[in-house]
Amino acid sequence: MKTFRFVLFLSLTTALGISLNTKIGQVPPLGKFLSPFHGFWQNAENEEINAPVEITSNFLTEKVNIHFDDLLIPHIFAQNEKDLIYTQGYITAYHRLWQMEFQLYAAAGRISELIGEGALTFDRSQRRIGLAFGAANSEEVFKKEEPEIYALIEAYTQGVNDYIETLDYKDLPIEYKLLDYTPEPWTPYKCFLLIANMHDMLSKGERDLEHTNALKLWGREIFDMLYPETHPAVDPVIPPGTAFDFEPIPVTKPDVQFPLSFTDPIINPPNPNNGSNSFVVNGNKTANGKVILTNEPDLNLNAPSIWYLAHLSSPTLNCMGSTLPGAPGIVIGFNDSIAWGNTNAKRDLVDWYYIQFKDESRDEYLYNGKWVPTRKVVEEFKINGGDTYYDTIVYTHHGPVVYDRNFNGRRTEITNLAMRWTAHDPSKELKALYLGNKAQNYEEFMDAFSNFYGPPQNYSFASVNGDIALWINGKFPVKWEEQGKFLMDGSNVDHEWKEFMPMEHNLHVRNPPQNFLSSANQHAADSTYPYYQYDYNFEYYRGRRINDRLRLMENIKVEDMMKLQHDNFNYLASESLPMMLNSIDSASLTDKGFEYFKMLREWDYFNEPDRDAPAVFQTWWNNLRAKLWDEIDSAEVSLYRPHNYNTYYILKNFPEFEMIDNQSTSAKESAGDLFRITFQETIDELEEYLEQDGKELTWYKFKNTTIRHLLRLDPFSIKNIKIGGYSSIVNAASGGHGPSWRMVVELGDGEVNAWGIYPGSQSANPGNPTYGHMVEEWATGKYRKMLFDKNIQNDTDRIVYSIQLKPDN
Amino acid sequence: MKLIIRIILIGALTYFLSPFLHWWTGMVVAMVVCALSPSTLLNAFVAGFLGVGLVWLGSAWVLDVANESAFSSVIVQLFPIEDPVLLVLLAGLIGGISGGLAGTTGASFRHIFQKKKQQGYYD
Numbered sequence: 001m002k003t004f005r006f007v008l009f010l011s012l013t014t015a016l017g018i019s020l021n022t023k024i025g026q027v028p029p030l031g032k033f034l035s036p037f038h039g040f041w042q043n044a045e046n047e048e049i050n051a052p053v054e055i056t057s058n059f060l061t062e063k064v065n066i067h068f069d070d071l072l073i074p075h076i077f078a079q080n081e082k083d084l085i086y087t088q089g090y091i092t093a094y095h096r097l098w099q100m101e102f103q104l105y106a107a108a109g110r111i112s113e114l115i116g117e118g119a120l121t122f123d124r125s126q127r128r129i130g131l132a133f134g135a136a137n138s139e140e141v142f143k144k145e146e147p148e149i150y151a152l153i154e155a156y157t158q159g160v161n162d163y164i165e166t167l168d169y170k171d172l173p174i175e176y177k178l179l180d181y182t183p184e185p186w187t188p189y190k191c192f193l194l195i196a197n198m199h200d201m202l203s204k205g206e207r208d209l210e211h212t213n214a215l216k217l218w219g220r221e222i223f224d225m226l227y228p229e230t231h232p233a234v235d236p237v238i239p240p241g242t243a244f245d246f247e248p249i250p251v252t253k254p255d256v257q258f259p260l261s262f263t264d265p266i267i268n269p270p271n272p273n274n275g276s277n278s279f280v281v282n283g284n285k286t287a288n289g290k291v292i293l294t295n296e297p298d299l300n301l302n303a304p305s306i307w308y309l310a311h312l313s314s315p316t317l318n319c320m321g322s323t324l325p326g327a328p329g330i331v332i333g334f335n336d337s338i339a340w341g342n343t344n345a346k347r348d349l350v351d352w353y354y355i356q357f358k359d360e361s362r363d364e365y366l367y368n369g370k371w372v373p374t375r376k377v378v379e380e381f382k383i384n385g386g387d388t389y390y391d392t393i394v395y396t397h398h399g400p401v402v403y404d405r406n407f408n409g410r411r412t413e414i415t416n417l418a419m420r421w422t423a424h425d426p427s428k429e430l431k432a433l434y435l436g437n438k439a440q441n442y443e444e445f446m447d448a449f450s451n452f453y454g455p456p457q458n459y460s461f462a463s464v465n466g467d468i469a470l471w472i473n474g475k476f477p478v479k480w481e482e483q484g485k486f487l488m489d490g491s492n493v494d495h496e497w498k499e500f501m502p503m504e505h506n507l508h509v510r511n512p513p514q515n516f517l518s519s520a521n522q523h524a525a526d527s528t529y530p531y532y533q534y535d536y537n538f539e540y541y542r543g544r545r546i547n548d549r550l551r552l553m554e555n556i557k558v559e560d561m562m563k564l565q566h567d568n569f570n571y572l573a574s575e576s577l578p579m580m581l582n583s584i585d586s587a588s589l590t591d592k593g594f595e596y597f598k599m600l601r602e603w604d605y606f607n608e609p610d611r612d613a614p615a616v617f618q619t620w621w622n623n624l625r626a627k628l629w630d631e632i633d634s635a636e637v638s639l640y641r642p643h644n645y646n647t648y649y650i651l652k653n654f655p656e657f658e659m660i661d662n663q664s665t666s667a668k669e670s671a672g673d674l675f676r677i678t679f680q681e682t683i684d685e686l687e688e689y690l691e692q693d694g695k696e697l698t699w700y701k702f703k704n705t706t707i708r709h710l711l712r713l714d715p716f717s718i719k720n721i722k723i724g725g726y727s728s729i730v731n732a733a734s735g736g737h738g739p740s741w742r743m744v745v746e747l748g749d750g751e752v753n754a755w756g757i758y759p760g761s762q763s764a765n766p767g768n769p770t771y772g773h774m775v776e777e778w779a780t781g782k783y784r785k786m787l788f789d790k791n792i793q794n795d796t797d798r799i800v801y802s803i804q805l806k807p808d809n
Numbered sequence: 810m811k812l813i814i815r816i817i818l819i820g821a822l823t824y825f826l827s828p829f830l831h832w833w834t835g836m837v838v839a840m841v842v843c844a845l846s847p848s849t850l851l852n853a854f855v856a857g858f859l860g861v862g863l864v865w866l867g868s869a870w871v872l873d874v875a876n877e878s879a880f881s882s883v884i885v886q887l888f889p890i891e892d893p894v895l896l897v898l899l900a901g902l903i904g905g906i907s908g909g910l911a912g913t914t915g916a917s918f919r920h921i922f923q924k925k926k927q928q929g930y931y932d
Contacts, residue, residue: 002920006914006917009914009917010914012914013913020907021833031833036900037827046876715883766883767879
């Protein structure tokens with residue numbers, strides 16, 4: 001009896017212990033999580049930094065001093081580069097460990113290990129597009145060919161791992177406790193995976209399969225009308241008139257028939273708004289004769305922020321700027337002599353090849369009239385709370401067969417499509433950054449970033465001796481016209497990429513007569529450029545606005561450049577709205593309708609945060625697009641809507657275009673009818689919207705710019721930020737996307753001065769008092785001066801904490 | 810009196826050992842203490858409940874006050890409750906129940922080896 005009683009209590013106690021130690025559904029393990037000695041209470045920080053002031057490490061050869069300034073930017077002073085980069089790894093992990101790891105779980109297609117079955121499709125597509133495959137290829141080559149820089153990547157790795165070693169459960173970032181897992185050791189491979197992840201964000205965008213469907217459905221004439229490659233309005237990155245003094249690699253378009261098979265893409269495209277602005281002016285344009293460079297990458301606004309600021313200093317390197325947590329070195333920044341920024345150089349770098357397998361075994365595929373062997377890789381998915389899932393991925397010489405019988409859209413007919421993507425090829429971006437961090441002049445800058453294969457970037461440059469320049473760096477296949485714009489035949493040699501453009505043929509310009517340079521993801525060059533350049537998603541507005549302004553601006557000061565970064569001019573509205581309003585007969589409007597009409601008529605096209613008109617215009621524009629392109633949205637095959645500029649262009653110049661007519665009515669509608677119908681719809685919609693509690697049209701509230709935590713946890717996110725702008729506006733802050741780091745650097749007279757701000761905080765801990773502390777300043781156009789002084793420790797006003805890392809002897 | 814001593818003993822051991830060991834340290838402490846000293850099951854439950862529970866409650870409370878509830882008021886939004894004070898109470902309750910049940914288990918273990926209490930010669 002007593003024994004039975006004991007066993008009963010013991011079982012109950014054990015069961016309780018286990019259930020309090022286990023994550024159940026979304027609920028974290030309550031015992032662990034609520035324990036005051038271990039749980040979330042331990043993540044509540046009362047000081048900005050809680051770290052020992054002295055840390056010993058058996059990796060270091062000399063002492064390293066780290067001074068944190070009032071933004072908690074670490075200024076790392078080391079005696080050699082290995083110690084420096086080791087410490088960068090250590091300190092980055094101190095602030096950002098969970099994010100570093102989590103973003104690579106995503107890149108590697110391992111999220112289902114953390115959150116279960118729900119992420120399996122995402123994970124499978126991540127593995128199928130081969131981010132890990134590309135990262136492994138890069139690491140292999142890098143290790144062999146760049147042993148000295150690889151040793152620095154190992155130092156970074158060691159730094160991260162030495163920090164992880166110091167952690168007990170109680171010290172883990174809160175997200176580990178919520179999801180109930182622990183950090184894995186860092187590896188050099190992960191640094192390469194991070195670069196692959198950048199490719200995923202920036203070079204993967206394409207619409208090849210939708211193009212294939214559209215061409216088959218509508219034929220050539222309508223296809224070209226909907227998706228033209230360029231427009232006369234384009235103001236390219238490389239100023240027209242720039243000479244191209246090289247002999248291009250010849251390429252001739254073979255006599256090809258594209259395989260026109262309906263296919264459904266199911267790989268998520270990256271956010272089409274991913275892009276950036278960078279502009280630079282030389283001494284002829286500025287008030288004090290110095291040069292000024294700005295940059296701001298527009299990406300998803302996440303918490304923790306995508307960027308982490310750092311200042312790295314050793315006898316051979318002194319560089320400051322934004323880093324990507326997980327990669328050594330500075331990504332966007334400046335040193336004693338130069339500054340650089342970059343914007344995404346969009347180009348179609350993913351092409352799809354139709355594959356014919358010999359039989360069900362998929363051991364061989366047809367290529368150039370022969371059966372060629374495939375390679376198969378079995379991927380394992382250890383689903384949290386479920387059975388392990390296995391997926392076989394077949395590789396051809398083109399690349400992985402992403403779409404096949406196990407991974408296909410809603411079509412019954414199975415298509416096998418192999419993906420060719422530059423991100424699969426070995427590359428050396430980390431070398432480019434390392435050399436770029438140390439570059440002292442134009443030649444060294446050029447030499448450094450010629451190693452930057454991808455994702456291709458428009459690199460803007462300014463130097464303390466007054467040079468300004470821009471290089472479009474990347475690995476670009478030499479394509480014949482329309483190569484890869486549609487699904488291609490994987491068995492036909494003529495459909496393949498044969499050669500890549502030599503680096504010296506990449507577009508560039510130095511000290512142009514216009515005295516400024518800019519890039520904002522628009523077309524790279526005008527039609528005199530001898531290579532075929534194509535992307536479905538070139539930007540049409542930000543670049544024109546920036547160039548319009550820079551052409552006019554004189555005696556520029558640093559503040560003027562900051563103001564231009566925050567410019568809220570809505571170019572889209574300035575072109576489209578007059579045309580839309582002209583078709584409205586204001587006499588026929590109701591009082592309410594006239595109020596809206598008047599508001600728009602009086603609007604100056606600036607998307608300031610506290611105005612109503614931007615919300616009305618945006619709603620009208622969205623309704624207009626929805627009505628105009630409803631045939632595209634409702635088609636049985638996957639298609640996509642033409643971009644904003646082309647929408648405007650068609651409505652303006654072809655008001656009788658057949659798609660403008662609403663198929664469901666007997667009357668034949670033209671553009672004017674469409675404007676009138678959608679204006680009324682917009683009024684009705686907004687009036688209904690305003691009847692809801694707490695809803696208003698004030699632009700910033702209406703668009704609700706939010707910095708969202710990577711786990712989409714509301715309490716860790718920052719909502720309703722008071723900022724103007726929108727996508728396609730220079731101040732590109734839209735709902736969850738926008739300027740992720742703003743930098744302005746002034747160079748001249750042997751001096752480099754920089755200012756910056758980003759929407760977030762160095763500390764990723766929602767329990768840190770500084771969490772998100774830069775957001776408000778970021779939104780209101782304020783900047784912080786970057787401390788870039790070798791005698792920084794004496795700046796007692798701005799240094800808030802210092803740590804010394806010491807060798808272990 | 811014995812109960813109070815036992816509560817203090819469980820509490821002190823939980824308080825000093827927990828930072829270096831697992832979150833379930835209090836459970837082991839309560840179980841061992843109650844297995845080594847004679848008590849009824851109810852008495853053991855109370856000792857474990859209060860010994861571990863009060864230390865959890867008190868420690869969570871001290872941390873929360875020092876932090877001015879800044880972080881607990883963020884975390885509480887992840888739970889279907891509203892007041893961060895409830896998180897302090899919940900911590901105390903979870904510490905208490907796990908300690909209490911473990912204490913009961915400890916006592917019941919001791920009871921296996923305990924002969925039925927015989928009338929002593931001297932009372």
